[in-house]
Amino acid sequence: MIIGLTGSIASGKSTVAQMLQGYQLPIVDADIVARQVVEPGTQTLQQIAEAFGQEVMKEDGTMDREKVGAIIFHEPAQRKVLNDIIHPAIRAEMLRQRDELLQNGAAHVVMDIPLLFESKLQHFVDKILVVSVTEEIQLARLMERNQLPESEARARIASQLPMSVKEKGADAVIYNNTTKQSTAEQLEKILQQWAVI
Ligand SMILES: CC(C)(COP(=O)(O)OP(=O)(O)OC[C@H]1O[C@@H](n2cnc3c(N)ncnc32)[C@H](O)[C@@H]1O)[C@@H](O)C(=O)NCCC(=O)NCCS
Numbered sequence: 070m071i072i073g074l075t076g077s078i079a080s081g082k083s084t085v086a087q088m089l090q091g092y093q094l095p096i097v098d099a100d101i102v103a104r105q106v107v108e109p110g111t112q113t114l115q116q117i118a119e120a121f122g123q124e125v126m127k128e129d130g131t132m133d134r135e136k137v138g139a140i141i142f143h144e145p146a147q148r149k150v151l152n153d154i155i156h157p158a159i160r161a162e163m164l165r166q167r168d169e170l171l172q173n174g175a176a177h178v179v180m181d182i183p184l185l186f187e188s189k190l191q192h193f194v195d196k197i198l199v200v201s202v203t204e205e206i207q208l209a210r211l212m213e214r215n216q217l218p219e220s221e222a223r224a225r226i227a228s229q230l231p232m233s234v235k236e237k238g239a240d241a242v243i244y245n246n247t248t249k250q251s252t253a254e255q256l257e258k259i260l261q262q263w264a265v266i
């Protein structure tokens with residue numbers, strides 16, 4: 070079974086992904102792939118430098134993530150420019166990693182895709198698991214984790230679909246508002262229901 074793990078920014082996807090790894094389930098992580106496809110020397114990075122200018126490049130030849138983030142989380146048109154360049158590369162690499170795991174005998178693969186709904190990638194997966202939090206907790210955890218002022222954190226949250234839309238499209242929802250223990254218990258029940266464990 071291919072499980073799509075999604076939710077909004079700072080909802081707790083990585084936290085749940087770590088728990089899934091504890092069940093020996095292999096993960097394909099879109100955020101990691103998004104870093105791999107812009108490594109120095111890639112065509113994708115070259116296209117980003119052409120579109121956004123040399124000022125988004127660091128001296129060591131890597132992409133300045135902070136600068137790109139400051140642009141694209143505030144300007145929808147610029148976000149589309151970046152997405153149009155980077156998303157095809159991310160998709161191709163994610164499918165390659167998924168197929169490699171399946172060929173190597175994995176019975177189940179988890180695909181951690183923050184923008185699964187925004188990018189309409191439901192067809193990539195068999196079941197969709199959404200990690201949900203209230204906006205208040207999401208905001209507090211995002212500000213704390215990324216050391217962001219409230220305005221920056223709100224801009225990032227606003228750049229994604231509302232949590233309620235993601236919950237509607239889910240096969241199962243984990244409510245990650247309280248303890249990690251509660252989250253782990255909800256996850257275990259879902260995996261049992263889906264006969265993954
Ligand atoms: C803008 C970038 C450089 C900021 O880098 P940074 O290290 O600060 O954040 P990171 O990559 O860890 O992403 C954190 C979270 O931001 C959200 N996010 C990232 N990109 C986007 C986007 N284009 N639209 C909406 N939300 C996004 C996701 O929830 C993601 O999990 C980076 O996020 C990026 O390259 N984004 C484009 C690729 C993409 O869409 N990634 C999301 C997964 S496919």
Ligand SMILES: Nc1ncnc2c1ncn2[C@@H]1O[C@H](COP(=O)(O)OP(=O)(O)OP(=O)(O)O)[C@@H](O)[C@H]1O
Nearest residue numbers: 077078079080081082083084183210214247248249
């Ligand atoms: N149940 C919880 N209780 C307390 N803190 C939590 C809980 N779940 C997650 N966190 C914390 O909230 C922050 C966001 O969680 P996490 O990084 O797992 O989210 P994410 O959905 O993967 O985020 P992103 O979309 O940005 O990659 C982290 O600092 C994490 O340690």
